[in-house]
Amino acid sequence: xxLVLKIYxxxxxxxGDQLNPKHTWYSNVDPSITYAFFECMDEASYAPHHIQKxxxxxxxxxxFAANLRDKGHNxxxxxxxxxxxxxxxxxxxxxxxxxxxxxxxxxxxxWRVKEHLNELSNQGVTMSFVSxxxxxxxxxxxxxxxSGKKSLLxxxxxxxxxxxxxxxxxxxxxxxxxxxxxxxxxKSLPKNHQVPPRFFPETDVTDxxxxxxxxxxxxxxxxxxxxxxxxxxxxxQAKSIFYYWLEHDLPYFGDFQDAMxxxxxxxxxxxxxxxxxxxxxxxxxxxxxxxxxxxxxxxxSISAAEGFIRQIIGWREFMRGAYWMRMPEFGTxxxxxxxxxxxxWFWTGETHMECMKQTIGQSLSHAYAHHIQRLMITGxxxxxxxxxxxxxxxxxxxxxxxxxxxxxxxxxxxxxQFADGGxxxxxxxxxxxxxxxxxxxYCGSCKYDRKxxxxxxxxxxxxxxxxxxxxxxxxxGNNPRIGMVYRTLNKMTPEAKGEIQERANWIxxxxxxx
Ligand code: FAD
Ligand code: DLZ
Ligand code: SF4
Numbered sequence: 001x002x003l004v005l006k007i008y009x010x011x012x013x014x015x016g017d018q019l020n021p022k023h024t025w026y027s028n029v030d031p032s033i034t035y036a037f038f039e040c041m042d043e044a045s046y047a048p049h050h051i052q053k054x055x056x057x058x059x060x061x062x063x064f065a066a067n068l069r070d071k072g073h074n075x076x077x078x079x080x081x082x083x084x085x086x087x088x089x090x091x092x093x094x095x096x097x098x099x100x101x102x103x104x105x106x107x108x109x110x111w112r113v114k115e116h117l118n119e120l121s122n123q124g125v126t127m128s129f130v131s132x133x134x135x136x137x138x139x140x141x142x143x144x145x146x147s148g149k150k151s152l153l154x155x156x157x158x159x160x161x162x163x164x165x166x167x168x169x170x171x172x173x174x175x176x177x178x179x180x181x182x183x184x185x186x187k188s189l190p191k192n193h194q195v196p197p198r199f200f201p202e203t204d205v206t207d208x209x210x211x212x213x214x215x216x217x218x219x220x221x222x223x224x225x226x227x228x229x230x231x232x233x234x235x236x237q238a239k240s241i242f243y244y245w246l247e248h249d250l251p252y253f254g255d256f257q258d259a260m261x262x263x264x265x266x267x268x269x270x271x272x273x274x275x276x277x278x279x280x281x282x283x284x285x286x287x288x289x290x291x292x293x294x295x296x297x298x299x300x301s302i303s304a305a306e307g308f309i310r311q312i313i314g315w316r317e318f319m320r321g322a323y324w325m326r327m328p329e330f331g332t333x334x335x336x337x338x339x340x341x342x343x344x345w346f347w348t349g350e351t352h353m354e355c356m357k358q359t360i361g362q363s364l365s366h367a368y369a370h371h372i373q374r375l376m377i378t379g380x381x382x383x384x385x386x387x388x389x390x391x392x393x394x395x396x397x398x399x400x401x402x403x404x405x406x407x408x409x410x411x412x413x414x415x416x417q418f419a420d421g422g423x424x425x426x427x428x429x430x431x432x433x434x435x436x437x438x439x440x441x442y443c444g445s446c447k448y449d450r451k452x453x454x455x456x457x458x459x460x461x462x463x464x465x466x467x468x469x470x471x472x473x474x475x476x477g478n479n480p481r482i483g484m485v486y487r488t489l490n491k492m493t494p495e496a497k498g499e500i501q502e503r504a505n506w507i508x509x510x511x512x513x514x
Contacts, residue, residue: 010102011036011076011094013087015113016043016057017404018106019064020279021235023133025106029072036076036094037065041085044217046112047398051219052231052367054212055205056401060233060278062208067234080215088116095125106132109277109320109406111327134279135320136165136313142321151423152322155180158314167287167309168294168302175294180310181303187255188439195264198271199244200230201237220347220398221364231274231367231401238275242286245270246293254304258372260440262354265362269370270308273402276316283312311371319410322424331393331409335421336472338386343511346378346395351514353460354446355436356381367401372439374400375429379416384430384464385511386471389419427481430468433459454499460507460514467504470497 009032012025016039025035039058058080069075076094084090095101107129108114121127137157145160146152159179162168168175189195206226212219223229232238252268259267275281287309294305323330345351349361359377363369369378374396382392389412396412397403414424433450437443443450446459453462469476469485477486489497507514 008032008102009034009098009100010104011091011098011100013038013091013103013105013117014061014064015087015106015108016061017109017278018132019060019235020106020132020134020282021064021067022282023106025130026068026071026073031074034074034076034094034098034100035065035068036078036091037061038078038084038087038090039080039211040078040087040090041080041082041215041217043087044080044212044215047394047403048218048220049398050221050364050367050401051209051212051223052221052229053398053401053403054217054219055208055223055226055229056231056233056274056367057278058208058212059203059205059229060280063234080211080217082215086116087113088120091117091120092123092125102126102128104128104130106130109404111323112405132279134282135317136284137161137317137321139321139324142318143325146321146325151426152318154314154318157318157321158310161313161317165284165287165313167284167313168291168306176302176306181254181306182310186258186439189256189259189261189264189267189441195261195267196248198266199241199248200228201232201240202227203229203233203237205229205233221367224365231271232280235275235280238272238281241275242270242272242281242289245272246289250290250293250304250308251297251299251301252304254301254307257307258439260355260358260370260373260377260436260442262358262441262445265366265368267370271368276312277402277404277407283316287312316407319407319414322410322414323406326420326423327409330413330420331390333413333419333421334389335419336386336475338383338388338417338419340385340387340391340508340511342382342387342391342395343385343514345512345514352447353381353514354448355440355442356514358442363399367399369400374411375416376431376435376439379412380430381461381464383417383428384461384468385508386468389413389417392417421475422479427479428468428476430465432462432465436461454503458503463500463503463507466497466500470501 011034013036044054065075065077078090084093101124103125105117204227209226232241249268256268276283290305290308294300346360349357349364351357355377359369359373393409393412397408413419416429418425418428433443437450448459449457450459452458469489476482
């Protein structure tokens with residue numbers, strides 16, 4: 001007699017950032033499996049989320065679930081209500097209702113969620129985890145490469161990724177003869193340069209918004225006309241945004257990657273982070289398309305293609321490895337012992353500092369700012385003024401549509417706030433107005449004087465920049481990468497330093513009025 005396999009019914013949980021349509025889970029329809037989606041209060045409120053982020057995730061979850069149902073899969077979908085606030089409570093209730101004790105999940109990207117789901121194992125549920133089939137590298141490989149190291153080196157990780165994926169490689173050598181073309185990616189926008197119109201998909205999210213409001217979810221920011229929601233809510237839309245960018249914007253991406261301009265909220269950036277982080281779109285596929293464009297189109301330079309690919313197979317994968325290597329301890333790090341609260345205008349954009357007004361303003365109206373705005377405007381200011389990294393984290397985690405802790409906290413607490421004492425970044429990313437003026441047109445419309453540091457109308461970045469290095473000379477003074485700064489400080493007279501400190505103290509005591 002042949003072996004008879006007994007099929008046990010099973011629930012498979014799909015989280016809001018696990019919308020990967022190519023996952024092998026869906027390769028055949030199995031009536032013993034129920035796919036479960038939960039819109040829930042705890043997930044919608046662990047940070048003050050932007051309304052576009054909550055609406056975008058719920059709309060994308062609903063479309064993904066509807067698609068599975070159309071293909072014949074069993075689907076359980078719970079829309080947002082105030083009842084059963086946590087994922088765990090929802091899942092437990094479903095196991096009881098369906099009388100199913102076996103639950104499978106894709107590996108969550110966040111430590112908090114993994115811990116929460118693991119708790120169910122103590123409540124009579126048999127939990128197991130499978131890969132989300134999205135990332136290119138493994139967290140184990142990352143640990144192996146960097147364990148015991150005092151600081152990480154993105155470049156060595158990136159080269160390993162290039163070799164392992166074969167992206168932009170000729171045999172064992174990098175295409176173009178160099179691994180990294182970063183130095184040519186730092187142009188500001190020439191005067192009168194017109195950024196061409198962007199492409200935006202359109203989705204009507206009116207129903208989702210009504211449900212979010214009815215449930216009483218507290219959100220920040222604005223959404224505009226809900227009939228024309230412009231972030232991708234499915235894989236087809238994500239691909240349309242990406243293809244348009246590939247065709248029209250990639251040639252400019254390299255040159256203007258670090259440039260900022262008033263009324264240009266995304267410049268030549270791809271706006272695919274939300275689609276990537278919710279797994280609507282595959283990172284390796286994205287990089288392959290960019291490589292194809294480089295190989296087939298003369299207008300796509302190696303610096304544009306390499307610059308973009310480095311962000312994805314380099315930085316993005318690197319941050320995930322760093323996250324899983326050091327969490328949960330990473331979330332408590334505060335190297336400089338900063339403890340100030342965020343100025344109130346971080347939540348309104350109402351400040352006289354034009355660069356901050358523009359960056360925060362567009363973050364509130366579009367749930368987006370590009371990398372240099374996040375790093376060298378808002379992050380720079382928070383670090384210079386000694387804001388508690390937990391305050392900074394919560395703001396970034398809530399306001400950006402692409403913010404999920406694994407990629408937010410490593411960028412914010414690590415790269416931007418240097419709260420890990422130099423594990424991720426080799427020196428703090430801070431600057432005075434010089435850099436901001438060079439890379440943007442903000443300073444020309446600002447109430448503050450970008451050229452001075454000790455006057456009543458001096459740009460706060462200028463004063464705080466020098467004060468920051470004086471305040472933290474014990475922790476930074478020996479860092480060879482910032483020797484120049486301390487050599488300049490050493491040449492300043494005590495009076496000059498005193499004037500800077502006096503103005504800095506005034507700024508720090510009056511952050512809310514800047
Ligand atoms: P593009 O400039 O077009 O880049 C393409 C892709 O590269 C991005 O979609 C993203 O997936 C990846 N990428 C680029 N830089 C990074 C980076 N430093 N780390 C990881 N991936 C990167 N990115 C997030 O996805 N979520 C976050 O919560 C987040 N928080 C950040 C906080 C701070 C303080 C800083 C400095 C950066 C943060 N980033 C975050 C990285 C980066 O700013 C965004 O990925 C990028 O702005 C998204 O826009 P885009 O898709 O147009 O990017
Ligand atoms: C960000 C988010 C929000 C706002 N709401 C939900 C939700 O109601 N249900 C859900 O499954 N996921 C949501 N998410 C995304 C989760 O925070 C994400 O799944 C976890 O952070 C795991 O990385
Ligand atoms: Fe920002 Fe200072 Fe320039 Fe004003 S002068 S826009 S505050 S850098």
